[in-house]
Each structure stands twice: as structure tokens, then as C-alpha cells.
Amino acid sequence: xxxxxxxxxxxxFALVLLCLYRGAFGPGVLNRIAGxxxxxxxxxxxxxxxxxxxxRVEMFVDISMVYAFLNFIGTITAAxxxxxxxxxx
Amino acid sequence: xxxxxxxxxxxxxxxILIPFIQLYALYVIMHGHHSPGGGFQGGxxxxxxxxxxxxxxxxxxxxxxxxxxxxxxFSSIGLLIFSGIGLLCLxxxxxxxxxxxxxxxxxxxxxxxxxxxxxxxxxxxxxxVMAVMFSIFFDISTGGSIPNDGENLGERDE
Numbered sequence: 001x002x003x004x005x006x007x008x009x010x011x012x013f014a015l016v017l018l019c020l021y022r023g024a025f026g027p028g029v030l031n032r033i034a035g036x037x038x039x040x041x042x043x044x045x046x047x048x049x050x051x052x053x054x055x056r057v058e059m060f061v062d063i064s065m066v067y068a069f070l071n072f073i074g075t076i077t078a079a080x081x082x083x084x085x086x087x088x089x
Numbered sequence: 090x091x092x093x094x095x096x097x098x099x100x101x102x103x104x105i106l107i108p109f110i111q112l113y114a115l116y117v118i119m120h121g122h123h124s125p126g127g128g129f130q131g132g133x134x135x136x137x138x139x140x141x142x143x144x145x146x147x148x149x150x151x152x153x154x155x156x157x158x159x160x161x162x163f164s165s166i167g168l169l170i171f172s173g174i175g176l177l178c179l180x181x182x183x184x185x186x187x188x189x190x191x192x193x194x195x196x197x198x199x200x201x202x203x204x205x206x207x208x209x210x211x212x213x214x215x216x217x218v219m220a221v222m223f224s225i226f227f228d229i230s231t232g233g234s235i236p237n238d239g240e241n242l243g244e245r246d247e
Binding site (some may be wrong): 058059062063064066068069072073076077080083 | 094099103107110113117124125126130134137140141143144
């Protein structure tokens, strides 16, 4: 069962690389923000899979919840900064 | 950055989510000695919830919940709790932050006194870190000077 979670995590890591490409070279800032936010979501799931591999799910659930909160707040902050910039004359 | 957002989705999600973030921060502070986390991490999450409130509801509404004066007061209170427990151990005739000596005034065995002492220190650290996080964000987002009326906020951005 451990190898199943391991390969699942590796597949998600490959998807993280795709999102990282969108975050680095994406046309426009909004695509970059969406790419970084998707990376955060995938990292959350990878953390949970690591918890399953190490048999300490209760510890990794705490960490991934904090990661989700901070990712949410960071995305809102970046979006709000752009909203402010867009209104300038 | 400090203006209230017009989007009802963000306002509603933030209003629903902030109590749960704060409850989770209290959980992280309370369970710091047998799970990941502790005073600093819980304080950062607690401060992040206030930062989310300031981002979504604007500076004027956030100042009614947590003003700069209150943030300074809370940071001082947190430091007072932390250093007060340490100095209490020092006064009772032990090392600084050696909680075993607290058993004489808490009327419990030294192991329980150590557990309660580290809990008190983590509560102090959590309060202090929360207030300092919020204060730093407050200062940065207002450009260092806190306006009295908030009317000229839009002109500060270049």
C-alpha cells in the first residue's frame, strides 16, 4: 500500500511541475497566480500522502490544514493587490 | 490594500472561515507539546486570521476589532506572561523558565507543574506573536503612517 501512495505522490509532483511552468512562463499575472494556487493545493495532498506513508496522518493533517489557510490568504492578498492596481488611472 | 473589498463572495467566505481559523489556532497553541506547532505557530495562524479580516473588511472595520493600540497592548501582555513565568521560577529559587519549581505554588506534583508551565509560556508567546504579526502588517499596509480618517488612503499608492 505504501508504494501506491508513493506513486500517487510522484504523479502529483509531475502535475506540480506543469503548474510551475504555468507559474513561471504564464502569459499575464493572473495565470501565474492561478498556477501558484494550484501548486499549493497539490502540495497539501502530497503532504497528506506523506502522512500515510509515514503512518502519522494526524500530524500531517495539522500541517496541511495550516498550509491550506495560508495558501488561501496568500492568494487573496495577491488578487487584492492586483485589484488595487487595476483601478489606477 | 487596506480598502474593503466589494466582492460578496470573498467577504462571506472570510466571515465564515475566520472563526474556524481562530479555533484551529487555539488548538495548535494548546496542543503544542504533543503535536506539531506551539506558541509561535499558533500565534502566526491567529495573526493571519486578523490579517484576513483586515484584507477583506477594510482598515476602518478592522480597527474596531483590533486597533494599533490594542495590538501593542497585546504584544506587551504576551511578553509579560512569558517573562513573568520565567521570573517566577527564578524568584522561587530555580533557574529561569525551570517550571518544576512552580509545583510549590500550584500545589501539584513537579511533572504536572512542568506541563502547566510550558502551556502558560506558549499562551504568552502566542498572544505576543499574534499582536506583533498584526502590527507589522498594519504598519506595512498603511505605509507606516496610520491615517486618522482614512480618506486619503487611495492617494498613497503611487
